Amino acid sequence: MAYxxxxxxxxxxxxxxxISKYVWSQDHKVIAIQYSTTAILVGLVALxxxxxxxxxxxxxxxxxxDATAYYQAMTMHGMIMVIYLLTAIFLGxxxxxxxxxxxxxxxxxxxxxxxxxxxxxLVSVLxxxxxxxxxxxxxxxxxTLYPPQAITAGTPGSEWGIILMLVSLIIFIIAxxxxxLNYVTTVLQARTHGMTMFRMPxxxxxxxxxxxxxxxxxxxxxxxxxxxxxxxxxxxxxFMPDMMQFGSQLDYSGGSPILFQHLFWFFGHPxxxxxxxxxxxxxxxxxxxxxxxxxxxxxxxxWAIVSIGVLSFVVxxxxxxxxxxxxxFGFFFATTTLVIAVPTALKVYNWLLTLxxxxxxxxxxxxxxxxxxxxxxxxxxxxxxxxxxxxDIPLSDTYFVVAHFHMVMGVAPILVVFGSIYHWYPKITxxxxxxxxGKLHFWITFLGTYLIYFPMHYLGFLGMPRRYYAYxxxxxxxxxxxxxxxxxxxxxxxxxxxxxxxxxxxxxxxxKGAPSGGNPWRATSLEWLTPETPPKHGNWGPSLxxxxxxxxxxxxxxxxxxxxxxxxxxxEVPVHENDHDE
Amino acid sequence: MLTQTTxxxxxxxxxxxxxxxxxxxxxxxxxxxxxxxxxxxxxLSYILRSQVSDWEALSEPWQPLAQTGQLWFxxxxxxxxxxxxxxxxxxxxxxxxxxxxxxxxxxxxSSIGFxxxxxxxxxxxxTRGFFADxxxxxxxxxxxxxxxxxxxxxxxxxxxxxxxxxxxxxxxxTEEGLALTRLSVELCATYWHFLLVVWMLLFALLSSSPGTxxxxxxxxxxxx
Numbered sequence: 001m002a003y004x005x006x007x008x009x010x011x012x013x014x015x016x017x018x019i020s021k022y023v024w025s026q027d028h029k030v031i032a033i034q035y036s037t038t039a040i041l042v043g044l045v046a047l048x049x050x051x052x053x054x055x056x057x058x059x060x061x062x063x064x065x066d067a068t069a070y071y072q073a074m075t076m077h078g079m080i081m082v083i084y085l086l087t088a089i090f091l092g093x094x095x096x097x098x099x100x101x102x103x104x105x106x107x108x109x110x111x112x113x114x115x116x117x118x119x120x121x122l123v124s125v126l127x128x129x130x131x132x133x134x135x136x137x138x139x140x141x142x143x144t145l146y147p148p149q150a151i152t153a154g155t156p157g158s159e160w161g162i163i164l165m166l167v168s169l170i171i172f173i174i175a176x177x178x179x180x181l182n183y184v185t186t187v188l189q190a191r192t193h194g195m196t197m198f199r200m201p202x203x204x205x206x207x208x209x210x211x212x213x214x215x216x217x218x219x220x221x222x223x224x225x226x227x228x229x230x231x232x233x234x235x236x237x238x239f240m241p242d243m244m245q246f247g248s249q250l251d252y253s254g255g256s257p258i259l260f261q262h263l264f265w266f267f268g269h270p271x272x273x274x275x276x277x278x279x280x281x282x283x284x285x286x287x288x289x290x291x292x293x294x295x296x297x298x299x300x301x302x303w304a305i306v307s308i309g310v311l312s313f314v315v316x317x318x319x320x321x322x323x324x325x326x327x328x329f330g331f332f333f334a335t336t337t338l339v340i341a342v343p344t345a346l347k348v349y350n351w352l353l354t355l356x357x358x359x360x361x362x363x364x365x366x367x368x369x370x371x372x373x374x375x376x377x378x379x380x381x382x383x384x385x386x387x388x389x390x391x392d393i394p395l396s397d398t399y400f401v402v403a404h405f406h407m408v409m410g411v412a413p414i415l416v417v418f419g420s421i422y423h424w425y426p427k428i429t430x431x432x433x434x435x436x437x438g439k440l441h442f443w444i445t446f447l448g449t450y451l452i453y454f455p456m457h458y459l460g461f462l463g464m465p466r467r468y469y470a471y472x473x474x475x476x477x478x479x480x481x482x483x484x485x486x487x488x489x490x491x492x493x494x495x496x497x498x499x500x501x502x503x504x505x506x507x508x509x510x511x512k513g514a515p516s517g518g519n520p521w522r523a524t525s526l527e528w529l530t531p532e533t534p535p536k537h538g539n540w541g542p543s544l545x546x547x548x549x550x551x552x553x554x555x556x557x558x559x560x561x562x563x564x565x566x567x568x569x570x571x572e573v574p575v576h577e578n579d580h581d582e
Numbered sequence: 583m584l585t586q587t588t589x590x591x592x593x594x595x596x597x598x599x600x601x602x603x604x605x606x607x608x609x610x611x612x613x614x615x616x617x618x619x620x621x622x623x624x625x626l627s628y629i630l631r632s633q634v635s636d637w638e639a640l641s642e643p644w645q646p647l648a649q650t651g652q653l654w655f656x657x658x659x660x661x662x663x664x665x666x667x668x669x670x671x672x673x674x675x676x677x678x679x680x681x682x683x684x685x686x687x688x689x690x691x692s693s694i695g696f697x698x699x700x701x702x703x704x705x706x707x708x709t710r711g712f713f714a715d716x717x718x719x720x721x722x723x724x725x726x727x728x729x730x731x732x733x734x735x736x737x738x739x740x741x742x743x744x745x746x747x748x749x750x751x752x753x754x755x756t757e758e759g760l761a762l763t764r765l766s767v768e769l770c771a772t773y774w775h776f777l778l779v780v781w782m783l784l785f786a787l788l789s790s791s792p793g794t795x796x797x798x799x800x801x802x803x804x805x806x
Binding site: 110189217219227256 | 601604605616617620623627630635636714718721
């Protein structure tokens with residue numbers, strides 16, 4: 001590959017001052033940490049908001065929260081978790097850290113644009129958080145921001161909150177596009193000697209395909225956000241229909257709220273996979289390393305990722321069954337939705353078959369990976385319920401839906417985020433995270449999230465509607481539902497507070513953790529083979545690594561070690577003396 | 583340490599620009615793909631919205647787009663910009679850089695001319711009372727032409743970089759400078775062709791008749 005030959009001769013401008021090294025840094029590893037730290041911090045805000053909502057539901061009136069504040073908390077919680085935490089940490093965090101290291105590049109191909117991407121992201125977060133301090137507070141329109149209510153008086157934050165939300169999203173999309181151009185181009189153009197596309201770890205494949213989805217799907221959010229912003233600020237009628245408000249005719253006419261829903265979900269559904277595909281990739285690598293087994297069906301896994309990515313663009317209207325549509329459309333979208341189950345199930349089977357007869361080490365990353373598989377399975381199976389029009393309609397807008405999407409794209413990806421941080425933290429800092437605290441954190445989080453979300457399926461079947469501020473005086477909701485809600489709240493608070501264990505572990509281990517060495521998990525992929533840990537600027541020292549094999553050579557028959565790094569050629573593999581004939 | 587062991591004179595890595603230019607081209611293609619997604623979704627929204635009864639197409643005989651002379655003039659300017667960048671891209675490969683300097687200047691000036699022309703037309707619309715909020719067709723006109731203009735302004739930043747590089751290379755010719763200049767001009771040419779195609783699509787759509795919108799909507803399954 002021409003790239004590798006040439007880039008070795010490239011002059012490296014190692015940053016010298018504190019500012020250029022840690023603040024205005026163009027190093028992908030620093031940018032990754034900036035992205036992740038910001039995402040986790042803003043995620044904590046969203047976590048606190050969810051705790052407040054749970055207090056109101058479980059113990060009504062126990063905290064000073066009115067309906068307005070409840071809707072604002074709900075909206076900000078959803079938007080922050082989906083966009084500003086999960087999307088940012090998977091693409092901006094893991095994508096930035098791992099892509100160049102895993103493909104053997106010195107950095108992203110456009111480091112300056114990469115740096116701008118982070119700073120735009122930070123501005124988008126600050127604009128979003130600023131909406132807590134404007135008159136009327138943040139928007140309470142629900143994270144889907146459906147017009148006309150999102151920009152009409154009566155909805156919390158319809159004065160300034162919604163404007164800041166839309167501006168923040170537009171800035172975020174610019175940031176994601178700048179980052180996305182980098183991730184995809186780096187994968188396509190900056191792989192080292194011998195690193196073919198089909199030798200890349202599945203982590204890279206997941207992030208690569210997710211980024212392509214982001215580049216094509218985020219424009220839909222941009223388009224809808226910009227048009228709604230104009231409806232709000234200069235009085236256009238893209239989405240706003242003829243409306244009466246407090247007895248007087250508003251100055252809008254003819255706009256189509258359904259058009260917004262189509263645009264939003266044309267972004268919104270691929271967004272699920274923008275979060276899920278990197279999680280699929282990361283968890284594949286965690287399972288393979290910690291079960292000491294080559295990944296089962298590598299090519300099948302790659303094609304599953306690609307086909308899920310393609311299919312994710314033709315299922316969006318399954319979020320709109322209750323909005324009303326031609327029955328043939330419902331049939332089409334239900335069919336495509338169920339078809340996605342095929343490549344997804346393939347992936348689950350392949351993870352299981354990778355574990356089959358593996359030398360499973362129940363390390364913290366492995367525990368999180370196993371938890372991911374079962375959680376994702378539960379979330380995926382309830383997706384089959386909701387993908388069918390006839391089943392969806394009675395369950396729509398109930399707690400069944402809340403349980404479904406929290407399992408499948410809330411808890412499942414977050415488990416992968418945790419597992420991956422436990423796995424790669426030694427490379428980032430040179431120290432291991434504390435195992436005992438890690439296991440405690442795992443069990444509380446895993447069991448806790450099940451105790452929170454599993455009963456919600458039942459509440460959904462009872463008909464408990466979602467997005468309600470209070471559930472008193474609804475004859476169809478039995479009293480026992482309130483007991484369950486109180487139980488869920490208690491567990492949610494415990495799980496929420498237990499995340500402090502994780503933060504403590506991050507801080508404690510940074511100073512006191514056991515030194516990890518360069519490759520504590522005895523893994524094969526390139527990021528574990530850097531000359532220094534943590535990797536220095538330029539990653540590879542004087543010469544780039546040369547790749548001879550795929551990233552999953554664990555338990556190669558006849559080899560002395562149970563893993564063969566990607567940089568080891570066939571001749572260099574140490575083999576048992578008496579195995580030569582095999 | 584790292585810097586010392588890997589630092590070599592620039593000329594020692596002749597293939598460096600192959601990689602750099604391949605990356606830059608891939609990046610630009612991806613950017614154009616994302617922009618295409620955006621404009622495509624705007625156009626779909628446009629068609630869908632045009633089927634509501636309050637839509638007053640700007641192309642009706644009594645509406646401002648019945649006479650498209652100004653917009654044709656603007657289009658001609660953008661065509662000139664695109665062609666001159668293409669010629670600049672070719673001539674910069676010639677031994678004495680051909681007329682690349684003049685062509686690059688022409689491209690920039692005609693692009694600025696295009697932007698001014700668009701502003702003149704915006705002014706024409708507003709002075710006749712066609713504001714963004716008076717009809718969705720107007721709103722789309724301002725929105726789409728505005729977004730196209732913003733992307734062209736972004737292109738002009740790249741054009742300034744190309745111009746500066748060309749000037750620097752003329753004064754102190756180096757292999758590095760030449761390769762960078764060529765790359766810049768090449769990327770500008772590709773981007774301008776793309777923006778020209780986008781503009782022609784926008785122009786065609788914005789000035790079409792309501793019958794055309796109805797036909798497209800029906801074809802896409804969006805109409806009644």
